[in-house]
Amino acid sequence: MDDDKTQELRTAHDALADFYVGHLAGWLEDMPVERSVLSLFGELTLAAGLGADVADVGSGTGRLAPYLMGLGLRPHGVDLSPEMVRVARRDHPDATFDVGDLRALPFADASLAGVVCWYSLIFLAPADRPAAFRELARVVQPGGYLVTAWKPGDGTLRRIGASSVEFDRYWLSVDEMESRLAGAGFTTVFQGGRPADERETAPQSYLIVQRNGEITPE
Template sequence: MDAQTDELRDAHDKLAEWYSERLVGLLESMPIERAVLDLFCELTLAADLGGDVADIGCGTGRLLPYLAGRGVTPRGVDLAPGMIEVARRDNPGFPYEVGDVRALPFEDASLAGVVCWYSLIFLPPESRGAAFGELARVVRPGGYFVCAFKDGDGERRRGGLSLNIGIEFDAYWMSAAEMMERLDASGFSLVFQGGRPPEGTETVPQGYLVARRSAPGAPPG
């Protein structure tokens, strides 16, 4: 594991309890995010591919009960062991494992869908192709991808300092245009694009994408 990934993992180990305290119940106050997740779940179930989905970068596992309540069968993956420990404690009853989006612990075409909820904002440029390729690898043809992200310029930012808990890490807020290009190049077809203006302390718009995994041999897009 490279130094940048080590730093990101260690920072999120320390963030696990912070997230646990501050993000609990947040989804209930966010109707737009719930609507996007609902769309993903409905499309995934309608595809009749089994309903097995993975929340990649699941953090404390806060989305898994909601996803399960919409009929899919979720599991969680996160880079940080500390996040997985808190997820098992706070949101039990689901499979969790430590893993990296650039080398996912799943067989080819083994999932009906993947969720990347603000988890792709840590990908440096040189890792993006591998990450999107892995997401495409593990989703069955006809399955779905959903993500929430900060719609920015893709440039490197240092995160964590403002929290005053002794952590720093790199973050990259890819634009919606780049996100869609990455999806297209890796074999996904866009189904839905949405966004909302920044609120509260947010400094950039928030973006949402749903895409469908193309059949083998089908042209991208």
């Protein structure tokens, strides 16, 4: 799966790792809506009785790990960028982080109580989306939950430049995001959004979905 676009995305985020550490510092603390959505995901996940192991897919600098652990979850971060993983391990030594690809996650079938995709699905090109959403469904236990945050849009390619690097992003509509997750075997339990704040250029959307199938608590 190491095509030219994948390599471009990896190289760009390797270059941006330390910039993101500083740029995103303190953002979650200033965002009560995002904390509330993550907290709801945590409460639902633990209440399902399937354990506390969750994947943070596209974990970046690991900034969500302390909050997720504070909810009682055991996050395992996965990111395409080795440099992002390096800084995450450096800054959050109590959590686990590994290099991995959303399209081939390093987890066994139905091994997780939940998955967090926090602004990580925005990098999926149209051809990669079916396999990626199937992969997310593969690793979540029936009855487990997935939470995602993203910038909503019309799904067209947005070429982004930052700190002298460029890469592709796609802002999916709420309808497409829900449809993709439903097609992979999830049911929506929460959908919400908020307008952009003074630091942002676009509104934000949030979904929590539950994996379909028979629930088998531990």
